[in-house]
């Protein structure tokens with residue numbers, strides 16, 4: 001709803017009231033209509049201010065309403081009503097003006113923003129476009145190039161940038177509503193006619209066609225099949241038409257997006273990201289009952305790929321860091337790399353690099369004086385155990401001990417310490433200062449406070465933290481295993497890395513499985529597999545009674561570790577090169593391999609690649625839910641979208657399974673398992689069967705079929 005009062009004698013003050021972000025629900029839209037009527041019919045009122053309750057202007061349309069039939073007045077006429085008012089209307093923007101919130105502000109005749117306010121049109125992240133006139137008013141106000149940037153990226157703009165762009169008229173450090181009221185008094189006698197953005201012509205640009213063409217090309221490349229970014233460009237292009245025609249085009253494009261599965265997927269992802277913050281543990285401990293401990297000083301051990309990124313992420317979050325490394329050359333290189341990452345990051349954010357927040361050490365001693373340690377040494381259990389023993393002896397009481405292991409047993413590490421309750425996994429994703437995901441792994445003895453502290457520290461670093469149980473590979477890497485396996489089997493059966501990657505990239509992954517493996521390094525998985533014991537000789541294609549593909553191991557034996565060695569599943573122009581080219585050597589190698597093992601290459605189509613790779617991955621997701629390692633499908637989906645480049649417009653693997661239809665997924669898995677009975681990951685999981693028998697409930701209802709999360713080792 002909205003509240004109304006008259007202030008300073010002649011200013012009608014309308015306050016949007018819908019905590020926590022004053023989203024434009026039906027009641028709020030109706031409130032705006034009613035309160036505008038009140039202000040306009042009150043003869044004492046000469047001008048109007050619209051603000052939001054509790055220091056937040058407006059977070060946009062109420063996204064929860066999108067899943068049911070729209071009620072109440074539509075936002076477009078509400079904003080038109082504000083713009084066409086005969087009395088000047090001023091938006092007092094504090095906190096955020098996002099989506100429909102900014103569109104409402106654009107309907108006002110003036111905009112005053114607090115210096116800390118953020119403005120933006122993030123609809124593209126919800127699979128939509130700014131469909132309440134935003135795609136038409138913004139380019140008229142700030143020009144096509146700037147509007148295209150804001151609308152297609154959905155990024156938030158600071159008040160200072162908004163002022164520069166002409167998006168707001170004034171920025172203040174004082175009480176924004178008071179300033180807006182003063183401003184409203186000063187323009188009370190002026191006609192708002194010349195301030196109605198819908199009447200502005202679209203600003204001239206010398207080469208608009210080239211601008212649209214360039215942006216469209218970029219957007220299509222980045223969209224990975226998402227419809228919204230392309231529709232955003234098309235909508236802004238319509239701003240060059242008369243306003244009414246542009247609005248009609250905006251409506252048409254919005255109507256297509258609004259009912260699309262992509263919009264549903266992206267809106268699901270929005271709420272899923274928030275749902276994972278409400279974690280719980282098998283003991284019943286919960287996010288809202290457990291207070292995290294503030295981390296002021298942390299130590300990072302091992303300054304390779306991950307340790308460097310983790311150190312940067314901590315420093316940028318305001319934490320003092322001791323970065324420790326035993327290898328002298330690595331330490332020197334890390335110092336340089338971390339400094340330049342901090343400098344680049346600071347430059348991007350327009351602040352000074354916090355180089356004084358980090359110091360370096362070649363020994364463990366400084367661990368005695370930190371609140372939390374993150375270990376990031378090689379993925380080697382014996383080595384990690386030794387590090388945890390040392391830490392346990394050195395650290396002051398209460399220090400949290402975390403491991404960045406990709407999938408080793410957190411309980412085993414905890415058992416090396418005197419304080420197993422303070423041990424958790426903090427599994428970052430490379431590059432650790434960029435990727436938004438953090439898996440927080442609780443062991444059987446981790447305390448709720450340790451989990452809460454790691455989750456909160458993740459948030460402080462700008463990550464979405466997901467609490468998961470302890471098992472081999474946790475959630476993300478455990479699901480990756482059957483996905484990779486299927487890709488290898490497909491090569492054995494006749495596919496090429498290029499074809500498999502092309503299918504997965506057309507689906508929307510940023511990189512196909514083989515390009516991704518080349519980037520991460522084939523040796524990483526090889527080491528883990530070797531530690532587990534590799535089959536050899538005649539049994540090379542069988543491991544523990546099941547089908548096994550030794551292709552990855554054979555490549556590593558040839559020194560083909562991927563990009564880093566210039567050869568992997570592809571060839572590169574040099575070690576460290578990034579442009580993947582098909583390698584005739586590999587073709588030859590695959591043919592020889594097939595001959596050696598009596599395999600006959602067959603034609604494999606697009607559908608088989610997608611189904612075998614993705615359904616095997618999803619099937620493991622169901623197992624993870626069944627085992628209670630993830631608390632719900634949202635957790636898995638957030639992990640896959642933020643950590644493994646699953647396309648956001650497909651919601652995540654579990655959401656996608658529901659979209660495809662659980663019955664179909666089950667049938668196809670049954671079919672493939674019949675064809676390949678020696679591949680257990682294709683055997684449909686019981687939970688999937690149970691859900692199908694229960695009528696394939698929507699993903700939001702799956703939790704009702706799950707046990708409590710638990711550790712499984």
Ligand SMILES: CC(C)(COP(=O)(O)OP(=O)(O)OC[C@H]1O[C@@H](n2cnc3c(N)ncnc32)[C@H](O)[C@@H]1OP(=O)(O)O)[C@@H](O)C(=O)NCCC(=O)NCCSC(=O)CC(=O)CCCCCCCCCCCCC(=O)O
Nearest residue numbers: 023059060061062063064098099100122131132255258274
């Ligand atoms: C605002 C934030 C930046 C705040 O962040 P933070 O403080 O970190 O808090 P959060 O944890 O994120 O959020 C707190 C809490 O609030 C919930 N929430 C936040 N925003 C919204 C929202 N907009 N709606 C609902 N709920 C919201 C959030 O979920 C949390 O609650 P919890 O889940 O219970 O924990 C941050 O929250 C943020 O970024 N929010 C989203 C901002 C955003 O994306 N806004 C854009 C919304 S979409 C929009 O505005 C589009 C429009 O306005 C278009 C309207 C046009 C409608 C026209 C329909 C036409 C249909 C066409 C059919 C035509 C048919 C025909 O013609 O034929």
Ligand SMILES: NC(=O)C1=CN([C@@H]2O[C@H](COP(=O)(O)OP(=O)(O)OC[C@H]3O[C@@H](n4cnc5c(N)ncnc54)[C@H](O)[C@@H]3O)[C@@H](O)[C@H]2O)C=CC1
Nearest residue numbers: 302303304305306325326327330376377378379405406430
């Ligand atoms: N590389 C990746 O993409 C990811 C790796 N991880 C995990 O992070 C950990 C580290 O991986 P990377 O950074 O890739 O390895 P890396 O090989 O790049 O770096 C490891 C570093 O640890 C140092 N080190 C070894 N023993 C040490 C000790 N006792 N004390 C201090 N330093 C020591 C090494 O000298 C090396 O610099 C592993 O557990 C890995 O599984 C997790 C997520 C992603």
